[in-house]
Structures are given as structure tokens and as C-alpha cells.
Amino acid sequence: MFGFREGLCAQDAMLLLKHKVVQSRKVGVVLGLDLKSAFDRVQHSAILERMSELGLGKRSYEYVRSFLTGRSAELVAGEYEVGKRGLGCIGTPQGAVISPMLFNLVMAKVGKRLTREGIGHSIYADDLTLWCVGKGVEETRDTLQRGIDAIEEELAGTGLECSHEKSAYVVVGPRSRRWQDVELRANGGMIPRVKELRVLGLWLQEARGNxxxxxxxxxxxxxxxxxxxxxxxxxxxxxxxxxxxxxxxxxxxxxxxxxxxxxxxxxxxxxxxxxxxxxxxxxxxxxxxxxxxxxxxxxxxxxxxxxxxxxxxxxxxxxxxxxxxx
Incomplete structure (x- = not known):
């Protein structure tokens, strides 16, 4: 995981992608997996459960629990005023200093699972990128689908879901255009193949060159x-x-x-x-x-x-x- 960690940044994820995919002389598939409204949908119970599993201490647990629960919002526009409304038990407050860290607590187990599965990946907050290089079409499909399934299993019950509509994959490397489509599914839907894919501001494209x-x-x-x-x-x-x-x-x-x-x-x-x-x-x-x-x-x-x-x-x-x- 690279996002919101001391000493790491988005360019470090791009460096890993460069060494694993861009510099390779073999065909590879890069999958950009999108999470639906991730910061707004993560459940408070999942964050607190993760803190308990990590043993971060009672004081930290109670502080975060107090920070997340009982939050409300009030909208005022000129003379018009909408009464206070509770924000419920999902979502991390946007703009709060500790919100990214709380989200990372939930996502940390995803990275560990993908590492155990031996699947190439980078995670920057809610931007998940998987890749498979130098394998045949069927083995590539099986590897990446195994990664998608592992992510969905780890995120079950957290409020986070993969979005097949906003996810996409690109085939890069020599003779990439000749590759047949790789059938990948997320949350019951087919993930489309694209000619260019944006990964943290870096554009990877199917054709040779940049x-x-x-x-x-x-x-x-x-x-x-x-x-x-x-x-x-x-x-x-x-x-x-x-x-x-x-x-x-x-x-x-x-x-x-x-x-x-x-x-x-x-x-x-x-x-x-x-x-x-x-x-x-x-x-x-x-x-x-x-x-x-x-x-x-x-x-x-x-x-x-x-x-x-x-x-x-x-x-x-x-x-x-x-x-x-x-």
C-alpha cells in the first residue's frame, strides 16, 4: 500500500509498475479496479473491527469510535436552512486528517491477501491496480480473476464493492493488439478492455509508444x-x-x-x-x-x-x- 503512508507516494506505485510491466519485453495485462464511492461507503463497524484485530489499544479505539459515531450535517443557504441530519454509520468524514488512515486499516488486509496469493498489485487509497506479465491468455485470466475474487472476499461486510462499469484492463507489450480479450468479472459484471488505461496519472496504452x-x-x-x-x-x-x-x-x-x-x-x-x-x-x-x-x-x-x-x-x-x- 502506498497511499497516505509516511515516506511513500503515488510515484512509488508508478515505479513498481515500471519495473514489473513497462520495462518487460513480454505481453502483460494491467487491470484498474474501481471501488464504488469507497470513502463514502466504508462501514464504521469494519473500521472498528479492524482496530480491534490489530490491538491498537482501548484509548485509540474509543477515540475513533467517538469520532465516527453521532455525526450530523446542517445545510444553510442564505435565509434557507435545512435541519441537522445524521450521517449514519457509513463513510469517513471528508477532509479529516485521520480519515485516510482509517480507510487504510480496512484496505490493509486486501494487500496482504494479494501478496499471499502471489498477484502483482499496487494499492493507493481506493485505486487498486493488478497485473500479470509473461503468461498465456488463460493463465493471465485465472490469475487476475483470482485477485478480483480475493479482493471481494476480503471486502465482504465492509460496505465496499468493486464496480465493473468503472473498472477496465489494458493489454500492453509487443503484439498486444493480437491478444484476444481476457474475460474478467467483478461484482457479477464483465470488465471491459480499453486501448489506454490511467494509473495514478500515468497512461498505459495498448499500441507501441506513449x-x-x-x-x-x-x-x-x-x-x-x-x-x-x-x-x-x-x-x-x-x-x-x-x-x-x-x-x-x-x-x-x-x-x-x-x-x-x-x-x-x-x-x-x-x-x-x-x-x-x-x-x-x-x-x-x-x-x-x-x-x-x-x-x-x-x-x-x-x-x-x-x-x-x-x-x-x-x-x-x-x-x-x-x-x-x-
């Missing part, structure tokens, strides 16, 4: 570029230092988030590097025709390769400080 992810980056960085052009003016705009911070926050952050977790082709790398140069040219007021050599001499930006390397070093150092990372 066209979908590249298109997303171009749109996001393009929007940031338009904003930069509106505020960057030599006469009455923001100072260069402030504009460069905007570029980092609203443009480069999107690239850095996914750059190190996909296998980019030479052409794709060239397009991303060109995108980086364009937004920095807009930020410092250079013409679009300014040569790449001159941009590199200025030293105001990092290339995609440098961003990937910096991200790798930073993530490695951070993971060394956590038990899971070690």
Missing part, C-alpha cells in the same frame, strides 16, 4: 505556456525569477511527475525536449526560432534526460528512509 501520455503533456504544458505569455512582459510583467517559478510549478511539474516511469522512444524524447524549450523561451522572452544550442548555453532549463535522472536520485534517497523502500 502517444496518449505525450498528448496529455503537450496540452497541460501548452496551457501553462499561455498563462506564462500573459504575465511575462519585459515592460510591465512579472520578474523573470517569478515567471521561471511558474514554469516549474505549472509546466515542468507535469513532465517530472511521469517522465521517469515510461519507456520513451527517441522521437518522443525529442518532442518533450522541444516542449521544454518552448515554454522556457516564452518565459524569458526569447523568439521561438532561438536555436537549441543557444538555449543550452543559457543554462536556464533541464533536458528530459536530466529531469529523469534527478527524479531517480531523489526518489531513491527518499525510499532509503522508509522501511518499504529499503
Amino acid at each position: 502517444g496518449v501520455m505525450l498528448d496529455k503533456l503537450q496540452r497541460k504544458v501548452g496551457a501553462a505556456m499561455q498563462m506564462v505569455r500573459r504575465v511575462a512582459s519585459r515592460r510591465r510583467g512579472m520578474k523573470e525569477e517569478s515567471v521561471l517559478r511558474l514554469v516549474q510549478a505549472f509546466g515542468m511539474s507535469h513532465i517530472a511527475y511521469v517522465a521517469g516511469y515510461l519507456k520513451w522512444g527517441v522521437t518522443e524524447k525529442g518532442k518533450i525536449n522541444a516542449l521544454i524549450r518552448r515554454i522556457y523561451k516564452a518565459a524569458i522572452g526569447l523568439l521561438a526560432c532561438t536555436s537549441t544550442e543557444m538555449m543550452e548555453r543559457l543554462g536556464v532549463h533541464n533536458t528530459l534526460e536530466e529531469v529523469i535522472e534527478a527524479q531517480r536520485i531523489s526518489q531513491t534517497e527518499r525510499l532509503r528512509g522508509s522501511a518499504v523502500g529499503r
